[in-house]
Amino acid sequence: MRAITQRLSLSVLVPVLILVGSAIYAVVERARPPAAVTATRVSVLDVGQGDAILINGPGDAEILIDGGPTPDLARALSRLLGDDRTIDLVVLTHPHADHLVGFIGALDRYTVDRLLMAGVVHTTGEYERFLEAVRDRKIPTTIAVAGQTYDVGPAHLEVLYPFENLSGKRVDNLNSSSIVVMATVSGMTNDEIRMTPFDKLRDYRRILPERAKRVEGSTFAIRASSFRLLLTGDAESDVEQALLNRYCADRADDAPCERLRADVLKVPHHGSQDSSSASFLAAVAPQHAIISVGERNDYGHPHRRALKRLERTGARIWRTDLHGGITVTFGEEGLSVSSER
Template sequence: MMTLSILALLVAVLLTVNSGWHFIRRAGKKARRQALYALLAFIISVAAAAGHPGGGPGPSGSRQSQPRSQAQAPMQAPAGTPLSRESQTNPSPPREEAGKLRVHFLDVGQGDAILVQLPGGQNILIDAGTNEAGPVVVQDLKQYAVAKLDYVIGTHPHEDHIGGLDQVINTFPVGKVYLPRVNNNTASYRELLLAIKNKGLKVTEARAGVSIPLGDGVQALFINPAKKNYDDLNDWSAVLRLTYGQTSFLFTGDAGSAAEEEMLASHQPLRADVLKVAHHGSRTATGTAFLKAVAPTYAVISVGKGNDYGHPHAQTLKRLQQAGVKVYRTDRDGTITAVSDGREVIMP
């Protein structure tokens, strides 16, 4: 069909040229010049139309026929690159999966940062990695379409957990902040407190027995700190147990053996489908008795690749293996997302 159209145009051009030429020969000098220019313009316009029969790259052009996988497919960033998020696609959940709870264990290197997205749209952030990880966490939150953080939890004052929280609080609207009642005279902690003050926020104490009013069938209860004094700052970690329907998660910060003993003695509920392994897999945490009480199906270790601490420790990995727990690690798997529909937890 396109070939016939072009032939018809060429015939019309030849007839027009022939008629035009006879007119030019009979016309005066000035008229001949004007007619010649008009004839040349007509030939050029017809040739241009014949060369672009599809009308360009608009709605009916040939570019529209390219499949999305070739013409519009987004680039995917390799896993395990916590400080480079530019090439990642927007990881916000698809609309058809609305109503599910999602827990994103963000890859921030040697540190912790966890985003919990509730079925009703609320967002909880637990820690935000180191100072250097702050911009990464901010970028990740934007990619997950976070417009507001309804609850921010700093598990304890160590820099690899709360270092990036000041940048997050300075960037997003925040509803409520939870911290354990323990001080630490470091620049990172002072910057966090200043960010909280500048936003006009108040700190709510995170301690055993305090619950967070979430709704949407989701319950959240702090089960540590269980006492008012610990020798190790890690044992002050705000440990949160979150349940949705028949599924549960346990977020442990850096809680060590002393905190685990207190939690076991307090008879607080510990059972969880997913355990965030405390202290990046240190051998001084995730003891046998504590692991037996939690009885997780999955465990997530937030840890930096090639870190100087030997995390995760071989003894901790062995205990998890002996308990039949499937282990995920941010140093190997990148950001890890667990999804719950209230009946079961789906891991990658």
């Protein structure tokens, strides 16, 4: 009798389960969101006369380049990062206060996995407090030298300058010690994924080092578009010329240079007269040029001559003093730039 009861119960239960399962499946199908967008955002923060740039990629991958001139950095980061309290890589391009001060308070709130810095001697109180905070938190620190590379999520960073280890050295002009970095960033969506043999995908290791997979004995990579961002700190004409001599010796003066070419240029030294030379801008050939600068600053930045040289490149010029914070997005629509105002 029990067997019959069980059989009868199953005969009733199975159709019910099928109906319920179908209904649930239909609801899930109907509620399923569109393909998730995997985008990386580069935020040039409006910090006044200084620099602070956050690269924020999928999977909580963050790179912070410079900290700005005021203690407000932590508040700005909280708006962008929410509850995430870890920054994978911090880059201090050079120890001038307008690139440094914001780091001091931010280190109280955020865990930093690695610090990249030039390491030059500078004896201001702000820099000493920063170094003390780094020591107290035992943050792993690397002295930047050209040729180093770092992979954080979808971003691949290559140090282009300085050419030598400057740790413990005194320099006449701190701007000449500025770290210059090329960031190559990939952007894709789930529905753009294609599987392509590695040997048919150019530069896959450089562009997508963490997305390589081996499937059933065959090696594949995910195809994605990539964009390049040149970050220059406060580099001036001497550094620009050194970069041209090192990486672009064989090119004509007015031609783009493959090693320096970038879709987006963070304009050197806030658009000072002594930066953004015509030959350097021709080598970079940017689509967008971003100037991080304070309103009515005491230095006359950006200088009208630098602006003229930028205008001649045909690049769209963005300024934090006029546009507020500026966001560069790499995603399903390619490259886009927006501003707060």
